[in-house]
Amino acid sequence: MNDTHANGRPDAQAIAEAVRHGMYAKDHASRGLGMRVDAVGPGYARLTMTVRRDMLNGFAICHGGFITALADSAFAYACNSYNALTVASGIVVDFIASAHEGDRLVAEAREVARSGATGVYDVAVTNQHGRTVAVMRGRSHTLKGKHVVDL
8 A cells, every 4th residue: 555644554545445445356246236336535435337137127127126235335335434344234215216227327425424333324326317316324333443454
């Protein structure tokens, strides 16, 4: 890791990038759904996924579970960006518009608040036209003393 402060410790962006690479290498679910981690930063992540035919429900629209999975993955990368192992304690998803085969969905997760072992994150899922498909609020719980990657 090359980006360090004068004290020799990695800076926050370098930590987020290290977590991104470490998590993605083991993230079979996100990779299997074709998700890409396009950007990360402290308390932030942007993931993309293209809606495939096998993601369509009986109405020929993207199954809400896949949209939720994309939002949840963005949430996971955002809340783990500090290299403190963090899990979801709850999510609420609201579907705003349908997504269709071939749509490129973008999920952007942003930290709203983080204090002690808890955090709140908002995720917006949009399509390639910038139209909002879903919004999600996630609550996180950080496990004391556990890290995502070794720095």
